[in-house]
Amino acid sequence: MKTAPINLVAGPSGSGKTSWIYTHFHSQQSPQALGAYLALGAQIPVDASYLATESPTLEVLDEAQRESIAAVVEMRLAEGAAIYVEIGFHIDPLALVLPFDPGLCHRVAVLPSSSEDLDLKNWADDVVPAAEVYRDFSATQIWRSPLTGQILDPASLDTFWHELTQGAYGAVHRAKGIFDLVDGRAFYFNYVAGLPNTQYVELKVPRWLKGRPERFSGLEVVGEGFDQASIASTLGDCGLEDDAIAYYQAQIKESLGEQAA
Amino acid sequence: MKIAVMSCIHGNYEALNAVLSDIDAQKADKIFCLGDLVGYGPYPNQVVEMIRSLDIPTCQGCWDEDIVEGLNSCECSYPSVLAEKRGRVAHEWTNQEIHPETRSFLATLPMVVQEDNLCFVHGSPHSQHEYLLPDIHAFTALERVLSTGADVMFCGHTHVPYVRALSEGTFQVRISQPNADPDQTGRFEAPLKRLINAGSVGEPRHGRTDATYVLYDSETQDVALREVPYDYQKTCQAIIEKGLPPIFAWRLAQGMEYAERAEDPTHVCER
Numbered sequence: 001m002k003t004a005p006i007n008l009v010a011g012p013s014g015s016g017k018t019s020w021i022y023t024h025f026h027s028q029q030s031p032q033a034l035g036a037y038l039a040l041g042a043q044i045p046v047d048a049s050y051l052a053t054e055s056p057t058l059e060v061l062d063e064a065q066r067e068s069i070a071a072v073v074e075m076r077l078a079e080g081a082a083i084y085v086e087i088g089f090h091i092d093p094l095a096l097v098l099p100f101d102p103g104l105c106h107r108v109a110v111l112p113s114s115s116e117d118l119d120l121k122n123w124a125d126d127v128v129p130a131a132e133v134y135r136d137f138s139a140t141q142i143w144r145s146p147l148t149g150q151i152l153d154p155a156s157l158d159t160f161w162h163e164l165t166q167g168a169y170g171a172v173h174r175a176k177g178i179f180d181l182v183d184g185r186a187f188y189f190n191y192v193a194g195l196p197n198t199q200y201v202e203l204k205v206p207r208w209l210k211g212r213p214e215r216f217s218g219l220e221v222v223g224e225g226f227d228q229a230s231i232a233s234t235l236g237d238c239g240l241e242d243d244a245i246a247y248y249q250a251q252i253k254e255s256l257g258e259q260a261a
Numbered sequence: 262m263k264i265a266v267m268s269c270i271h272g273n274y275e276a277l278n279a280v281l282s283d284i285d286a287q288k289a290d291k292i293f294c295l296g297d298l299v300g301y302g303p304y305p306n307q308v309v310e311m312i313r314s315l316d317i318p319t320c321q322g323c324w325d326e327d328i329v330e331g332l333n334s335c336e337c338s339y340p341s342v343l344a345e346k347r348g349r350v351a352h353e354w355t356n357q358e359i360h361p362e363t364r365s366f367l368a369t370l371p372m373v374v375q376e377d378n379l380c381f382v383h384g385s386p387h388s389q390h391e392y393l394l395p396d397i398h399a400f401t402a403l404e405r406v407l408s409t410g411a412d413v414m415f416c417g418h419t420h421v422p423y424v425r426a427l428s429e430g431t432f433q434v435r436i437s438q439p440n441a442d443p444d445q446t447g448r449f450e451a452p453l454k455r456l457i458n459a460g461s462v463g464e465p466r467h468g469r470t471d472a473t474y475v476l477y478d479s480e481t482q483d484v485a486l487r488e489v490p491y492d493y494q495k496t497c498q499a500i501i502e503k504g505l506p507p508i509f510a511w512r513l514a515q516g517m518e519y520a521e522r523a524e525d526p527t528h529v530c531e532r
Binding site for chain 1: 347512
């Protein structure tokens with residue numbers, strides 16, 4: 001596979017774009033290798049937060065700062081960093097205008113082998129095979145919910161996630177989220193319809209045991225005809241009240257032998 | 262004598278009817294019920310009416326108790342905050358739905374029903390809220406059965422049907438008192454006992470939608486766990502039409518309970 005400093009990564013929802021970026025970045029020779037990551041059309045930074053915690057030398061760029069991105073990318077390129085731009089599945093990469101030198105861009109399409117998306121195949125310099133995932137997005141519905149500050153009860157989250165991914169609230173093709181749990185840990189959940197299991201990753205972040213977390217957590221759901229209000233309501237019912245948070249955090253601190261700060 | 266034992270109907274009238282038909286087909290001489298006639302399901306009054314009209318000896322379940330005395334279980338009754346919130350919604354709905362005579366009947370139900378060497382309880386002889394799960398410690402299980410004086414104890418509450426034989430054993434008990442010495446020691450022999458869980462009619466936990474109950478032959482001591490299909494979609498439809506949370510219908514159709522079970526088998530609710 002040809003390498004270039006700016007990797008544009010496109011593909012259907014759940015095909016494995018973020019996973020490809022993670023693997024590609026970590027396959028570089030030096031563990032100190034620098035990188036920068038930009039997610040286009042993400043709106044809430046689920047993937048960005050996951051990558052940032054798993055790859056401390058990967059800088060996350062903010063799409064909202066679009067005017068300054070070209071300058072930042074230029075600086076990072078000068079430092080020898082690899083740049084990754086993940087293009088949301090709902091954005092047409094062929095119509096995308098980016099403020100980068102096209103000669104520096106390497107286009108990667110992460111596609112199931114059965115895909116007949118000739119436009120994307122022709123756009124790509126390289127096509128990376130992906131698992132078979134749902135690809136008919138003619139009636140796609142996307143729902144995103146920031147949850148920053150919410151602490152969820154693990155048993156409740158387990159029930160909610162099972163219901164969500166098994167169709168209790170409508171057809172869900174893709175769900176991913178970052179959740180803060182009462183024991184201070186944060187987890188990345190990644191579900192793709194058609195793949196056997198949800199991927200659960202404990203994020204490499206310090207335990208948060210001082211009230212409500214001031215770090216990102218949130219959920220993104222892709223599917224069709226699902227009941228957003230019921231999802232939001234059930235998710236709300238999984239959250240803990242302030243007094244319960246204080247009680248459990250005190251217990252966890254005690255069990256960890258820590259002193260309250 | 263062949264007896265049928267059923268438990269945890271939870272307002273599921275369709276399931277109850279199917280089980281009663283099966284019991285009839287099996288030619289059982291007598292039926293016992295281990296409580297939880299109401300809660301979660303859409304037909305609490307109809308279920309109670311049916312049990313009353315057939316004059317089925319019934320002990321009080323935890324949901325029956327909560328409807329009579331008010332919901333004041335400690336958090337052990339729910340394994341998650343989501344289950345607790347859903348349980349409260351179900352309790353409030355049931356509390357509004359049931360007729361005064363239904364509530365009065367539930368108040369008359371005893372905690373323990375005994376017949377000859379058989380004993381019938383909802384959770385355990387100590388509490389309607391206690392879970393005697395299939396893998397409960399043998400000592401705990403034996404203590405619960407011995408406390409009733411029966412040879413066979415039927416329980417429900419966990420929604421998991423099982424038969425557990427408790428082998429003969431010797432118990433040694435030492436009592437220490439602050440102002441008395443030496444310690445007093447006693448020994449006694451415990452004969453073979455059996456613990457039989459009847460599963461659940463209205464919301465079984467075996468991953469399928471079928472209702473469960475048990476048949477017991479008091480002469481041969483044979484136990485048969487029965488699994489009975491019923492039109493669960495009618496119950497699901499009624500759940501939605503009557504204004505209960507639609508998630509209850511979805512879960513029931515998936516072969517899951519309306520909410521969830523508690524995990525700690527030895528914890529007794531300390532209200």
